[in-house]
Amino acid sequence: xxxxxxxxxxxxxxxxxxxxxxxxxxxxxxxxxxxxxxxxxxxxxxxxxxxxxxxxxxxxxxxxxxxxxxxxxxxxxxxxxxxxxxxxxxxxxxxxxxxxxxxxxxxxxxxxxxxxxxxxxxxxxxx
Amino acid sequence: xxxxxxxxxxxxxxxxxxxxxxxxxxxxxxxxxxxxxxxxxxxxxxxxxxxxxxxxxxxxxxxxxxxxxxxxxxxxxxxxxxxxxxxxxxxxxxxxxxxxxxxxxxxxxxxxxxxxxxxxxxxxxxx
Numbered sequence: 001x002x003x004x005x006x007x008x009x010x011x012x013x014x015x016x017x018x019x020x021x022x023x024x025x026x027x028x029x030x031x032x033x034x035x036x037x038x039x040x041x042x043x044x045x046x047x048x049x050x051x052x053x054x055x056x057x058x059x060x061x062x063x064x065x066x067x068x069x070x071x072x073x074x075x076x077x078x079x080x081x082x083x084x085x086x087x088x089x090x091x092x093x094x095x096x097x098x099x100x101x102x103x104x105x106x107x108x109x110x111x112x113x114x115x116x117x118x119x120x121x122x123x124x125x126x127x
Numbered sequence: 128x129x130x131x132x133x134x135x136x137x138x139x140x141x142x143x144x145x146x147x148x149x150x151x152x153x154x155x156x157x158x159x160x161x162x163x164x165x166x167x168x169x170x171x172x173x174x175x176x177x178x179x180x181x182x183x184x185x186x187x188x189x190x191x192x193x194x195x196x197x198x199x200x201x202x203x204x205x206x207x208x209x210x211x212x213x214x215x216x217x218x219x220x221x222x223x224x225x226x227x228x229x230x231x232x233x234x235x236x237x238x239x240x241x242x243x244x245x246x247x248x249x250x251x252x253x254x
Binding site: 004008038039040041042043044045046050053054057059068069070071072075076077079090092094109110111112113114115116119120123124125126127 | 166172237
């Protein structure tokens, strides 16, 4: 298995283990000094232990489904369909895999809905 | 060149042609019936002509820089550093390339900053 295939497999396993609350599997995927970042809130979590607690504590009945996964060498991008209670949202997640086959960096984007700016109504349709 | 390499090259050329306002190059990359979607505002633009106009009309002094590009078969994910006038933002862009080597779908996410929810201060650092 080449680096791209391994990265893709690890990125998929990361989402599966979260969705299944399979914490013992999740920790096998993570480097000890994994860095998790949420650029929208400028929050960073360092280390496997804190990141695990962040996930086990995360409120709500949340579910993750992979819409697309794209891997290339040691970086993967995930396009997720996220449901938290009655809300649905897309997420974009970037996963970097280190030399040891462990995730060493995760960057999470949760793009929120907003109203479109005026001036382009003649070019767009809404759904 | 395999599909992954072609898709990567096209995704990079897409961003370069936007950044350079090279509209004649941009149109050579797009399928006639390209679909451009912004899920956050639930806006969709259909067709090369409307999409070109959307870009030529887009207000502000905007600049795009590729932080990462990940391609896999006919799908690419772009992680962009976007500057519009004095504002900086990240963007996540998904580009699908059709059989003819032309972009037939672009999905654009512009994740906006927001305040973190309370309750996880003990796990995170802010930047």
